[in-house]
Amino acid sequence: MNDAVNNPMNDDELMALLGEAVAEEAVVSDRRRTAARAAFTWRSVDAELAELLHDSALAAGAAVRSDGDESRTLSFGHSGLTLEIEVEGEVLLGQVIGTTGGASAATEPASVLLERPDADAQSAVADASGFFRLEGVRPGAVRFVVEQGGWSLTTPWVTL
Missing domain, CATH: 1.20.5 (Single alpha-helices involved in coiled-coils or other helix-helix interfaces)
Structure with a gap:
């Protein structure tokens, strides 16, 4: 006992x-x-993820009208920052809109990382207007990580 x-x-x-x-x-x-x-x-990891604001592949009737050759647009947002993506074939064009890092972040270019669970990441640096381009983007699961001046934004995984 x-x-x-x-x-x-x-x-x-x-x-x-x-x-x-x-x-x-x-x-x-x-x-x-x-x-x-x-x-x-x-x-709090879910609260830190960007929200998918728009996906043209999910728009009503997109699957019916699509012939597979049209571009796809995605939009993510979090805390006043928006990441706009357009994918056409293997070319991805994007823009980082807004900043959350204050005045010092605005002077630094944003870096964008496209991550895949099964391949090496691809990276790009946005220009002064926030535009960037990635080539050789294959279909599959991806997520984006945007970093600028000490802050970062991570999107949920999406399938391109």
Whole structure:
């Protein structure tokens, strides 16, 4: 049987035992603390993803009228920033509109990364107006990561 049931502690013994447990906090390694903090940041990952605002492939009747040669447009937004994408064949044209990083971010060009789960990422740097171009874009699952002046925007995965 449990010793605590057979031999109940008095208040002083209980407080001493609790004090020992609190003192063990110092034994936790920095590596474990860092891992715990990193795991905690995942609590808001969905709130940090850009929202798909428009996808021409989802428009009513798009599948009926499409002959497969038309361009596809996508629009993502988050916190005052919009990422506009147009895909025609293997060429992707895009524009980053707005900034969330303040005046210093406006002077830095935005970098755009097209990520794939099964291939190397492709990158481009937007010009002063936010325009960028990627070539050799194959169909499949992709997401975009836009970075500028210390802020970033990540889109959900979409299939091109």
